Amino acid sequence: MSESQQPRPATSHRSDGLTGTVRVPGDKSISHRAFLFAGLAAGQSRITGLLEGEDVLRTGEAMRAMGAAIRREGDAWIVDGVGNGCLLEPDHDLDFGNAGTGSRLTMGLVGIYDMKVRFVGDASLSRRPMARVLEPLRQMGTQVLEAQEGGRLPITLRGPRHAAPITYRVPVPSAQVKSAVLLAGLNTQGITTVIEPVMTRDHTEKMLAGFGAAIEVETDAEGARHIRLQGQGKLMGQVLEVPGDPSSAAFPLVAALIAPGSEIVIENVLLNPTRTGLIETLVEMGADIEVMNPRMAGGEEVADLRVRSSDLKGVEVPAERAPSMIDEYPVLAIAASFAEGETRMPGLSELRVKESDRLAAVAAGLKANGVECTEGEDFLVVRGVPGGRGLGGGKVETHLDHRIAMSFLVLGLATEKPVTVDDTSMIATSFPEFLPLMQSLGADIQ
Numbered sequence: 001m002s003e004s005q006q007p008r009p010a011t012s013h014r015s016d017g018l019t020g021t022v023r024v025p026g027d028k029s030i031s032h033r034a035f036l037f038a039g040l041a042a043g044q045s046r047i048t049g050l051l052e053g054e055d056v057l058r059t060g061e062a063m064r065a066m067g068a069a070i071r072r073e074g075d076a077w078i079v080d081g082v083g084n085g086c087l088l089e090p091d092h093d094l095d096f097g098n099a100g101t102g103s104r105l106t107m108g109l110v111g112i113y114d115m116k117v118r119f120v121g122d123a124s125l126s127r128r129p130m131a132r133v134l135e136p137l138r139q140m141g142t143q144v145l146e147a148q149e150g151g152r153l154p155i156t157l158r159g160p161r162h163a164a165p166i167t168y169r170v171p172v173p174s175a176q177v178k179s180a181v182l183l184a185g186l187n188t189q190g191i192t193t194v195i196e197p198v199m200t201r202d203h204t205e206k207m208l209a210g211f212g213a214a215i216e217v218e219t220d221a222e223g224a225r226h227i228r229l230q231g232q233g234k235l236m237g238q239v240l241e242v243p244g245d246p247s248s249a250a251f252p253l254v255a256a257l258i259a260p261g262s263e264i265v266i267e268n269v270l271l272n273p274t275r276t277g278l279i280e281t282l283v284e285m286g287a288d289i290e291v292m293n294p295r296m297a298g299g300e301e302v303a304d305l306r307v308r309s310s311d312l313k314g315v316e317v318p319a320e321r322a323p324s325m326i327d328e329y330p331v332l333a334i335a336a337s338f339a340e341g342e343t344r345m346p347g348l349s350e351l352r353v354k355e356s357d358r359l360a361a362v363a364a365g366l367k368a369n370g371v372e373c374t375e376g377e378d379f380l381v382v383r384g385v386p387g388g389r390g391l392g393g394g395k396v397e398t399h400l401d402h403r404i405a406m407s408f409l410v411l412g413l414a415t416e417k418p419v420t421v422d423d424t425s426m427i428a429t430s431f432p433e434f435l436p437l438m439q440s441l442g443a444d445i446q
């Protein structure tokens, strides 16, 4: 992993006229869940389009350590699962590297098994809050044998003999917390209920239903979703096709919008409505994004996107849109740097607990490159410079955060002066093909 390696800096230079047709790798959220559910289900699963990023491969390693057989065969991953309730105690620590999703979902999955499991991660993951998952697990009977201050990794869990089903109202809009509780419910007798006041990405619900779990969702008069899962059901292996990750597509997409004279096509992008906040916002800003060939693939909405460079104008992004674009704010801030007027982004407190404090990292990177912005406790305001005149020339600290690295390399494609990021090694956690893919479109990144 990159922590033990030398940092790999990179510099991006103004690159007009990006062109070409590309495919981004598989969706990270769906890929993690594909390994988790296929590893747990009885029988064989076949997964194509899986994201082979470091985060997802670590989830695969964890499932292997608990008894699943996982192998790559041609362009597919074949998983022979253990059967719900039959995970084995791993004989070593589960190392999740940089991955919040992998670690939190796996804590939920195994936290109610009567076995001892130790979770570790890199410096970034070890700073992130895990109490949000430990709290509901404790209510279900899990013993937290080890946790660092503030509920951080390394953490050791031991599940109860008999877990108690709970009804849990998620206190923060987080698909990871929702999913952790539902996964704990898989091996718990009775009905586990998660109440979600604000809808977050629904891949866990959809995929568990696809694997045969008894799960139902109802929306109440206030708009809160009540997700009920019958525990100890049978899950069966499936054939899965993972569509392209909209959170990765966001980088070439914004690059094409801001680099003058560009026209690109990104094929096979997941357009699940819980993930399309960035596209909605960019269209409001005046972006020329054409959604072509909308279709269903693997139970999800998918389409090809044609993107042409556009004159953008600042907008106010509604705070309630945040869950549907939570990982895209760094690159939205880059688009906003070239928009006429102000782009206001409220409701961003969750950005402070990602791979880095993304609110602080984005504001610092923008300021280092001459972009005016205001960072509040939970908001960001960016004042753009159409054409990018006078911008760039700065060095950006990425703090072990892939999305900060990719966002600022995109910034440098349309600023007057080049932009340098201090490290690109973390990009491999979510988008290993990022550099060659961007270069194939004509982006000058060295």
Ligand SMILES: O=C(O)C1=C[C@@H](OP(=O)(O)O)[C@@H](O)[C@H](O)C1
Binding pocket: 028, 029, 030, 100, 101, 173, 174, 175, 176, 177, 179, 201, 326, 327, 350
């Ligand atoms: O469930 C998931 O797959 C994810 C949920 C989001 O995290 P939170 O649930 O912490 O908001 C997101 O930031 C992460 O990249 C993936």
Ligand SMILES: C=C(OP(=O)(O)O)C(=O)O
Binding pocket: 028, 055, 098, 099, 100, 101, 102, 327, 354, 355, 403, 430
């Ligand atoms: C927040 C992210 O991932 P995770 O929480 O899985 O580390 C991300 O990919 O932007």
